[in-house]
Amino acid sequence: MELRQLRNFVRICRMRSITAAAERLNIAQPALSRQVQALEEELGVALLRRHGRGVEPTEQGERLLARAERLLADADGILRDLPGNDGELRGTLTLGLPPVVAEILAEPLIAHFISRYPHVRLRIASGFTGHVKEWLQRGTIDLGITYEMGPVNDRHARPLVYEQLYLLCPAVPEGISAPITFSEAFAQPLILTTPAHSLRRLLEAAAAQQGITPDVVLEVDIVQVMLSLVRQGHGNTILSRAAFRKMQDRNEIIARPIISPELGRNVVLWTPERYGESMLIKRFAETLISQVKQLVDSGVWDARWL
Numbered sequence: 001m002e003l004r005q006l007r008n009f010v011r012i013c014r015m016r017s018i019t020a021a022a023e024r025l026n027i028a029q030p031a032l033s034r035q036v037q038a039l040e041e042e043l044g045v046a047l048l049r050r051h052g053r054g055v056e057p058t059e060q061g062e063r064l065l066a067r068a069e070r071l072l073a074d075a076d077g078i079l080r081d082l083p084g085n086d087g088e089l090r091g092t093l094t095l096g097l098p099p100v101v102a103e104i105l106a107e108p109l110i111a112h113f114i115s116r117y118p119h120v121r122l123r124i125a126s127g128f129t130g131h132v133k134e135w136l137q138r139g140t141i142d143l144g145i146t147y148e149m150g151p152v153n154d155r156h157a158r159p160l161v162y163e164q165l166y167l168l169c170p171a172v173p174e175g176i177s178a179p180i181t182f183s184e185a186f187a188q189p190l191i192l193t194t195p196a197h198s199l200r201r202l203l204e205a206a207a208a209q210q211g212i213t214p215d216v217v218l219e220v221d222i223v224q225v226m227l228s229l230v231r232q233g234h235g236n237t238i239l240s241r242a243a244f245r246k247m248q249d250r251n252e253i254i255a256r257p258i259i260s261p262e263l264g265r266n267v268v269l270w271t272p273e274r275y276g277e278s279m280l281i282k283r284f285a286e287t288l289i290s291q292v293k294q295l296v297d298s299g300v301w302d303a304r305w306l
Contacts, residue, residue, distance in 0.1 A: 018036070018054075018055060072139075089279060092120070093280055094143075095143050095288075097126055098145065104242055104300065105301075110124070129148075129198035130197075142272060150266065158289070159269075161296055162303060164240070164304075165265065166258060168238070169254045171231075171251050177254045180259070183212060185263075186210075189236065190214055190236055190237060206263055223239070240302070242301055242303070
């Protein structure tokens, strides 16, 4: 069994297709199929289940996939954490971010980090909190940022900032930006994310505590589409100020702070088990935390430092 075989097996499982994986890897499909067959013969189990839409891992294949992802992450870490002869950090590092955080943080973070560590290759993956947590668990990213409803008691979690949530309304002439009570906000026709999104779960949990059922008129998981629908008058939504700062600058949306009770969420940085062993991950995390603080202190990110 070779690392190359495991990498290719992981690629097949992620793409759910031997043909697509072969094209991505620039390998002939028969050769890739033979690699899988060799793995199956060596392990004595079937790893893939074929069907009309492609392939999917069997139960044994899922177990190998999980182990292979961890093994490959460790192997990549060895290459990443050994500095070159010049003492410079090298390697590839992947960060998972929610879309709104990526819009604020990714550009200044990348620019600052690569100016100090030019031999490091950075990758930014954007996804909802659930996706980021899954990527962390599978070892496909090195660090991740998520939204959390409250304090997180985990040694791998580093709270960064607290974001207050606002009721966002179209900027009509008679619109007002005064605070609105929790009950009044949730009585508005709301455009919210689908239940799979962490923000939707936060809002529904907060509403349930107050004995309120939100009036959801549309479900949209794309922030920019949600904001566009609000601007056109199809409903209101509840988001952090960071999500709509560009539209606010153009006076297209009004933000009303939600009070009695206030509504907010924590932004948390997650580091891996090997955090203490990886100089590259440690340096990157330090840079990320510093950049977040600068964005908050300068007012670019409307949040409270934790």
